[in-house]
Amino acid sequence: MSTPAPAPAAPPAGEAPLAVRLRGIGKRFPGVIANDDVNIDVRRGTIHAIVGENGAGKSTLVKILYGVQAPDSGTIEISGELVSLGSPADAIKQGVGMVFQHFMLADNLTVLENVVLGAEKLHGIGGAARAEIKRISDAYGLGIEPDHLVEDLGVGARQRVEILKVLYRGARVIILDEPTAVxxxxxxxELFHNLRGLKAEGLAVIFISHKLDEVLSVADEITVIRRGTTVRTVDPVGVTARQLAELMVGSELPSPSTEASTVTDKVLLHIAHLSLPSPEGRPLLDDISFDIHKGEVLGIAGVEGNGQAELVESIMGMRKGATGDVVLHGRDLSTTSTRGRREGGIGYIPADRHRHGLLLDAPLWENRVLGHQTREPSASRGLIDKRAARADTQRIIDEYDVRTPGVDTLARALSGGNQQKLIVGREMAGAPILLVAAHPTRGVDVGAQGAIWAHIKKARREGLAVLLISADLDELIGLSDRIEVILRGRLVGSFDPSDVTPQQLGSAMTGAGDDTTSRETA
Structure with missing residues (x-):
């Protein structure tokens, strides 16, 4: 191990004691330096944000702190004690817990069953466990009932269950990875209110996020990481989102705002009476109808789990049992396969790039071919044209600023933002007339976000029709020409992005407000 970097000067008297001290943290992978001389102090009773580009080293750093990966160099101190973390179990024993961006809960179990799973030795699985869950929920204002089924909980409540899980295991340091994404x-x-309650009880919260305005509103300190190295730790009182973005990526914070309307009278996608039954009873989609015109971006807003995924997959032909009409540019695709729909002119950016967008252990040029294996330049005379596919992959890398050593790099080796840019470039390369974009900038940094927005705007100007699904309401409002709200599988309201606020959309999405404009089902 290399010699740790010297510690900074002692903090002024009266400051809270340190919960976590990282010195000289380094981590290398083949061909990649993920972390290099990272130094961070996190104090008790504070919310400490860590921001940086995709690929800057944030994920590697928190995995090291949570014991998922071992550092190649440097030291970790927790509550003043030098520790070695070989696994998440080691981290939990030291009072470090982590809430992941993708919740790790079993829907068919109760809150109590989810919380005690794997921690049965602490308080058993009965009355004592239930009492401890109630005590923690009441102490921190989480509002969680131990006997509720997780499948009946909304997204915000599920996140509070995840926080309760780590508190139940005795965490005094809580890492939150992109906690507001959904x-x-x-x-x-509500989440920020809960986090402030945690810090008031002396806990330390490490907050990872790309949403700089949220970071500025909730953090007590912000550490910026660039290319694996800590750049600076700043006080949010003295910095703006624009300045943070410049520290992160060397450029100004991008804006999703669109230019003048490019919507035409020509309908490119016509959806009529689209429904998807469910064996559980209430249909997953219930009589959905809308049109998207040439040059138009139609945004769909909804709390996750209300039918967005089913809508996208039904349009793409991925859901058996879907009924209704899917007409693209005058051609009925209702009974056409997914491949036929893509060949008919639909580009698709999936919500989960790892499950539906990439082969992580395949090189980039093979990932370029995915979904385009019957079309030029990926194929010629029915066979994959490797040379042409490699050349076009290099074009995408250059045009979309995909940061990678080359076309033979495995997709797994790219950061999330660069994986996403490769997918966007691949889907645009097919010259689609309709782009179905599900959460196109989820989990990407401000630089990649701005690049993806720019490509969508450019395609819109050139006449592309876009169906945009996003949990980022600022993105929906900024990019869309029209917004529809989906709730329990139905479209329940239409909004004009020019005069709607995120709060109004949020109310409509949860069924809590009457701000929706009534709509007639076609």
């Missing part, structure tokens, strides 16, 4: 504004406010 929350509506009201739920974000």
């Amino acid at each position: 929350l509506v504004p009201q739920e974000v406010d």
Whole structure:
């Protein structure tokens, strides 16, 4: 191990004691330096944000602190004690817990069953466990009932269950990875209220996020990481989102705002009476109808789990049992396969790039071919044209600023933002007339976000029709020409992005408001 970097000067008297001290943290992978001389102090009773580009080293750093990966160099101190973390179990024993961006809960179990799973030795699985869950929920204002089924909980409540899980295991340091990615504004406010309650009890919260305005509103300190190295730790009182973005990526914070309307009278996608039954009873989609015109971006807003995924997959032909009409550019695709729909002119950016967008252990040029294996330049005379596919992959890398050593790099080796840019470039390369974009900038940094927005705007100007699904309400409002709200599988309201607020959309998405404009089902 290399010699740790010297510690900074002692903090002024009266400051809270340190919960976590990282010195000289380094981590290398083949061909990649993920972390290099990272130095961070996190104090008790504070919310400490860590921001940086995709690929800057944030994920690697928190995995090291949570014991998922071992550092190649440097030291970790927790509550003043030098520790070695070989696994998450080691981290939990040291009082470090982590709430992941994708919740790790079993829907068919109760809150109590989810919380005690794997921690049965602490308080058993009965009355004592239930009492401890109630005590923690009441102490921190989480509002969680131990006997509720997780499948009946909203997204915000599920996140509070995840927080309760780590508190139940005795965490005094809580790492939150992109905690607001799937929350509506009201739920974000509730989360921040809960986080402030945690810090008031002396806990330390490490907050990872790309949403700089949220970071500035909730953090006590912000550490910026660039290219694996800590750049600076700043006081949010003395910095703006624009300045943070410049520290992160060397450029100004991008804006999703669109230019003048490019919507035409020509309908490119016509959806009529689209429904999807469910064996559980209430249909997953219930009589959905809308049109998207050439040059138009139609945004769909909804709390996750209300039918967005089913809508996208039904349009793409991925859901058996879907009924209704899917007409693209005058051609009925209702009974056409997914491949036929893509060949008919639909580009598709999936919500989960790892499950539906990439082969992580395949090189980039093979990932370029995915979904385009019957079309030029990926194929010629029915066979894959490797040379042409490699050349076009290099074009995408250059045009979309995909940061990678080359076309033979495995997709797994790219950061999330660069994986996403490769997918966007691949889907645009097919010259689609309709782009179905599900959460196109989820989990990407401000630089990649701005690049993806720019490509969508450019395609819109050139006449592309876009169906945009996003949990980022600012993105929906900024990019869309029209917004529809989906709730329990039905479209329940239409909004004009020019005069709607995130709060109004949030109310409509949760069924809590009457701000929706009534709509007639076609």
